[in-house]
Amino acid sequence: MLQFPGSCDERDAVLACKRAGEARLVWHRGTDLTGLDAIVVPGGFSYGDYLRVGAIARFSPAMGAVAQFAAEGGPVLGICNGFQVLCEAGLLPGALLPNTGLRFVCRQVELEVASTASSFTRGLATGERLSIPVKHMSGRYFAPPEQLDALEADDQVVLRYAPGDEPNGSLRRIAGVRNKAGNVVGLMPHPEHAVDPLTGSTDGLRLFEAASGSLAAA
Amino acid sequence: MKVRVLIRPKPGILDPQGKAIERALPALGFEGIEEVRVGRLVELEADGADLEALCERLLANTLIEDFEIVRFADRTDPA
Numbered sequence: 001m002l003q004f005p006g007s008c009d010e011r012d013a014v015l016a017c018k019r020a021g022e023a024r025l026v027w028h029r030g031t032d033l034t035g036l037d038a039i040v041v042p043g044g045f046s047y048g049d050y051l052r053v054g055a056i057a058r059f060s061p062a063m064g065a066v067a068q069f070a071a072e073g074g075p076v077l078g079i080c081n082g083f084q085v086l087c088e089a090g091l092l093p094g095a096l097l098p099n100t101g102l103r104f105v106c107r108q109v110e111l112e113v114a115s116t117a118s119s120f121t122r123g124l125a126t127g128e129r130l131s132i133p134v135k136h137m138s139g140r141y142f143a144p145p146e147q148l149d150a151l152e153a154d155d156q157v158v159l160r161y162a163p164g165d166e167p168n169g170s171l172r173r174i175a176g177v178r179n180k181a182g183n184v185v186g187l188m189p190h191p192e193h194a195v196d197p198l199t200g201s202t203d204g205l206r207l208f209e210a211a212s213g214s215l216a217a218a
Numbered sequence: 219m220k221v222r223v224l225i226r227p228k229p230g231i232l233d234p235q236g237k238a239i240e241r242a243l244p245a246l247g248f249e250g251i252e253e254v255r256v257g258r259l260v261e262l263e264a265d266g267a268d269l270e271a272l273c274e275r276l277l278a279n280t281l282i283e284d285f286e287i288v289r290f291a292d293r294t295d296p297a
Contacts, residue, residue, distance in 0.1 A: 095282045
């Protein structure tokens with residue numbers, strides 16, 4: 001679990017990971033990722049979201065190590081601000097723009113699984129619904145139309161907001177995408193906040209379990 | 219050298235901030251204003267730096283933004 005100055009969801013995400021395996025925090029100045037089987041880039045407001053969301057965090061020393069880890073096939077999950085950082089770093093396609101409604105959106109959303117060919121959705125079913133919260137100001141997924149067509153043709157859209165439940169004006173209802181290999185996934189919703197019946201849903205846990213399961217199988 | 223970098227959303231990308239400003243104008247009595255777009259202005263002083271690379275790598279995300287570099291001959295502000 002990476003931690004930047006301004007991260008705020010890393011502790012919840014560590015707790016979520018611990019329900020599917022073991023986890024520890026890695027401060028963003030660190031570049032030694034040995035012994036880690038998967039990396040999570042957590043949500044929050046890294047570097048105050050100055051300039052553009054995720055723009056400065058991508059230059060953290062740890063991000064070079066994460067890029068190498070991803071290039072070697074290691075599973076990497078970016079959640080919310082972590083998704084924005086992975087897009088800025090070029091590890092995932094597209095960009096996240098301010099919500100169409102210009103408001104911070106914080107609520108439970110219904111998601112549809114669009115691709116199961118990723119380290120974090122393996123074992124789920126295409127079309128399956130997940131109930132997971134969002135909380136963000138800049139979650140409007142954008143890529144040029146021809147790139148969106150290519151993403152869809154390559155099955156790189158991992159999650160979509162259910163019709164009628166779009167919170168931010170994302171193009172083609174995209175809530176999460178993956179890289180071509182499927183080991184790097186980013187999503188705006190927060191699966192780490194949906195791992196206990198106390199908070200209404202345990203659907204988020206399934207993404208962490210999918211990663212843990214695919215590691216065990218490998 | 220004083221430098222101004224103007225960064226703006228690419229044409230065709232929805233700019234809700236610009237739209238919100240546009241919608242507020244008639245109530246203030248400003249008529250006939252359209253296509254309001256909100257960008258960002260970065261001022262800096264630089265000598266010999268590769269400003270194009272700086273813009274492409276950090277100041278702008280060229281997937282969603284265009285940038286324009288305005289150079290001033292001395293460090294005084296002509297405006």
